[in-house]
Amino acid sequence: MASFVLYLSATVLFAQSTVAFDCSKPPVYVDIHKRAVHGTDVFQYGSFIGVGSPAQNQSLWPSISQNHTSFAASDYCDSSNTTLKDCPISTRGNFDRDLSQSFRENKDFKALDKNRNETFDGIFGQDDIHLYTHYFETDGASQTLVTNSTIEVAQSGKISPGIVGMGQASTLLRDLADRGMIAGRTYSLYIGQGFPRAGGAVNGSNTFGGYDAGRFKGPVHKYPMKISNVNAMSVRVKDIVITDSKSPNSNVSLFDAQKFNMKSRPENFEAELTTDQYPLSLPYQITQNFMSHFGAEVQEDKDDPWQDQSLKLKNPFNGTLSIVLDDDFVITLPPEVLMNASNITPIQKRDENDTRPFYLSSAFLGQVYLMADYDSYTFFLAQAVQKNNAVMPTTFCPKAVPEAYEGPKQSAWVQQGLIGAVIGGILGGMGIAICGYCLFLGLKRRRAEKKLEKEMAALEKGKSAKFVQMEVDDSPEFDPPPKTATPFFWKKR
Ligand SMILES: *[C@@H]1O[C@H](CO)[C@@H](O)[C@H](O)[C@H]1NC(C)=O
Ligand SMILES: *[C@@H]1O[C@H](CO)[C@@H](O)[C@H](O)[C@H]1NC(C)=O
Ligand SMILES: *[C@@H]1O[C@H](CO)[C@@H](O)[C@H](O)[C@H]1NC(C)=O
Numbered sequence: 001m002a003s004f005v006l007y008l009s010a011t012v013l014f015a016q017s018t019v020a021f022d023c024s025k026p027p028v029y030v031d032i033h034k035r036a037v038h039g040t041d042v043f044q045y046g047s048f049i050g051v052g053s054p055a056q057n058q059s060l061w062p063s064i065s066q067n068h069t070s071f072a073a074s075d076y077c078d079s080s081n082t083t084l085k086d087c088p089i090s091t092r093g094n095f096d097r098d099l100s101q102s103f104r105e106n107k108d109f110k111a112l113d114k115n116r117n118e119t120f121d122g123i124f125g126q127d128d129i130h131l132y133t134h135y136f137e138t139d140g141a142s143q144t145l146v147t148n149s150t151i152e153v154a155q156s157g158k159i160s161p162g163i164v165g166m167g168q169a170s171t172l173l174r175d176l177a178d179r180g181m182i183a184g185r186t187y188s189l190y191i192g193q194g195f196p197r198a199g200g201a202v203n204g205s206n207t208f209g210g211y212d213a214g215r216f217k218g219p220v221h222k223y224p225m226k227i228s229n230v231n232a233m234s235v236r237v238k239d240i241v242i243t244d245s246k247s248p249n250s251n252v253s254l255f256d257a258q259k260f261n262m263k264s265r266p267e268n269f270e271a272e273l274t275t276d277q278y279p280l281s282l283p284y285q286i287t288q289n290f291m292s293h294f295g296a297e298v299q300e301d302k303d304d305p306w307q308d309q310s311l312k313l314k315n316p317f318n319g320t321l322s323i324v325l326d327d328d329f330v331i332t333l334p335p336e337v338l339m340n341a342s343n344i345t346p347i348q349k350r351d352e353n354d355t356r357p358f359y360l361s362s363a364f365l366g367q368v369y370l371m372a373d374y375d376s377y378t379f380f381l382a383q384a385v386q387k388n389n390a391v392m393p394t395t396f397c398p399k400a401v402p403e404a405y406e407g408p409k410q411s412a413w414v415q416q417g418l419i420g421a422v423i424g425g426i427l428g429g430m431g432i433a434i435c436g437y438c439l440f441l442g443l444k445r446r447r448a449e450k451k452l453e454k455e456m457a458a459l460e461k462g463k464s465a466k467f468v469q470m471e472v473d474d475s476p477e478f479d480p481p482p483k484t485a486t487p488f489f490w491k492k493r
């Protein structure tokens with residue numbers, strides 16, 4: 001009830017607010033992939049963000065609950081209170097404040113992250129944050145500089161503290177929006193699967209004040225935020241179905257009372273979205289059903305390198321696990337995610353009397369694109385496009401509904417003579433955003449041309465080392481942009 005009241009009052013407040021959003025502002029796009037970071041020569045997966053001046057580059061993990069953007073102090077691993085495993089190569093970079101000319105400690109700062117559960121301790125201060133956009137291998141990164149932003153410097157703790165805090169009170173998002181650098185407090189995330197625990201290759205992205213229209217497909221599904229929760233984004237799960245790839249008619253529902261000898265079908269349950277852990281945490285009974293169906297077991301602590309209590313299947317299983325939300329949105333974990341080569345699943349052990357929330361975590365977010373609107377406390381989910389051939393950052397105006405880019409093959413509209421209606425609709429709804437785009441593109445192109453010349457000169461001298469940050473894959477199935485849709489920015493992968 002309390003949460004409902006809070007939600008309602010926030011909605012009313014918002015409805016009454018007269019803030020005008022400048023939706024001509026292009027978004028800020030920041031890649032998530034493995035790269036070199038300050039403080040270690042081991043590449044780390046995360047968002048390409050630097051801190052201080054001169055910039056010390058990091059690979060920050062995105063959190064949708066933490067409000068502060070935090071960096072490991074250069075002596076984080078030396079602290080006797082730090083218990084992070086493989087600490088020197090796991091902090092996602094580190095920050096030596098003595099090397100930054102712009103760092104100012106702020107001893108009076110009151111932390112916004114009161115519900116972080118003692119994951120790490122740090123000090124607060126102001127410094128410059130560099131958001132890097134890196135589209136082309138042949139194009140250097142361009143930066144969006146956020147000067148004098150609040151940062152937390154972690155001094156000791158249990159987890160990897162290199163985090164870009166995108167919770168509902170995110171100081172970074174607030175700075176970007178308040179300073180008119182983006183359209184509003186909107187943010188989109190594809191977490192990707194290129195990090196060690198996921199064991200995949202697909203990279204992710206953050207889009208501040210926007211979304212990547214090429215990163216998702218199909219309809220977008222809309223949900224209200226629950227701002228009284230630490231994880232403000234949650235959904236209701238009504239079914240979980242296991243399907244064997246070899247016999248698609250063999251669906252088994254983990255909610256099936258008869259099959260699993262339950263008195264009645266379990267109720268829908270609420271699950272919070274989080275990037276704070278990889279495996280999903282499902283209700284006890286559902287987890288038991290999963291275990292009994294597969295003969296799955298809890299790993300011994302010594303065999304569980306991530307200490308995340310992921311279940312291990314007795315025998316290999318080539319099939320999928322589909323999560324059905326109460327609005328009928330179905331998210332399917334493919335075979336290679338449901339089980340890796342050592343039979344490890346992304347489903348966590350759950351104790352009978354565990355009262356913590358249920359989580360749809362990074363394993364789930366590897367399959368969906370998340371678009372959050374913290375100005376209207378709404379978020380959207382859509383099916384992620386795993387291998388996208390184009391990056392299309394699009395302004396996400398607060399209160400607007402994101403739209404996936406439809407590839408040129410979908411020309412049914414043209415065939416049906418509806419092109420006028422579509423263009424009219426797009427211009428009506430997205431005109432402003434598209435104009436912002438043109439400007440963005442103009443700038444981007446000019447910059448890219450100049451950079452390209454420089455890079456080519458460097459290449460001739462044999463200095464190709466800096467080109468390793470992104471791969472170019474001459475994928476034959478690459479769809480060129482439709483000539484009528486030139487505002488879109490294309491990236492060949
Ligand atoms: C860290 O450990 C020291 C002792 O080694 C202790 O005095 C101090 O309180 C600890 N700090 C925190 C934040 O736990
Ligand atoms: C972030 O701020 C929101 C709003 O104040 C709060 O509800 C949430 O608990 C904070 N996050 C953490 C991790 O404390
Ligand atoms: C905080 O962490 C402890 C131990 O890690 C755990 O037992 C407790 O349930 C956590 N509390 C919350 C609110 O997550």
Ligand SMILES: *[C@@H]1O[C@H](CO)[C@@H](O)[C@H](O)[C@H]1NC(C)=O
Nearest residue numbers: 050055056057132140141142
């Ligand atoms: C940090 O990354 C930026 C953008 O690629 C680059 O210009 C800069 O040289 C990097 N800094 C260091 C110390 O590598």
Ligand SMILES: *[C@@H]1O[C@H](CO)[C@@H](O)[C@H](O)[C@H]1NC(C)=O
Nearest residue numbers: 104106126127147148149150
């Ligand atoms: C930097 O931010 C702090 C805290 O918001 C503020 O007190 C200070 O005046 C700012 N400094 C500059 C130079 O803008």
Ligand SMILES: *[C@@H]1O[C@H](CO)[C@@H](O)[C@H](O)[C@H]1NC(C)=O
Nearest residue numbers: 244245246247317318319335
């Ligand atoms: C899983 O099943 C699918 C469909 O039958 C098949 O194409 C694929 O090769 C199988 N994968 C493995 C690892 O057996």
Ligand SMILES: *[C@@H]1O[C@H](CO)[C@@H](O)[C@H](O)[C@H]1NC(C)=O
Nearest residue numbers: 241243248249251322324330
């Ligand atoms: C099996 O479950 C999936 C996921 O819910 C669904 O898409 C599919 O239609 C089901 N197949 C049958 C034969 O019911």
Ligand SMILES: *[C@@H]1O[C@H](CO)[C@@H](O)[C@H](O)[C@H]1NC(C)=O
Nearest residue numbers: 197199305306340341342344
């Ligand atoms: C499967 O996943 C576990 C947990 O991430 C990992 O330790 C193990 O090495 C993986 N197995 C393979 C063969 O990749």
Ligand SMILES: *[C@@H]1O[C@H](CO)[C@@H](O)[C@H](O)[C@H]1NC(C)=O
Nearest residue numbers: 284349350351352353354355
């Ligand atoms: C869970 O709580 C119930 C009721 O309090 C108790 O009977 C049961 O033994 C507990 N289970 C575990 C595993 O602690």
Ligand SMILES: *[C@@H]1O[C@H](CO)[C@@H](O)[C@H](O)[C@H]1NC(C)=O
Nearest residue numbers: 033034201202203469470471
């Ligand atoms: C992800 O990024 C890494 C590092 O730039 C790159 O090596 C890798 O090929 C990329 N993966 C995909 C699928 O694009």
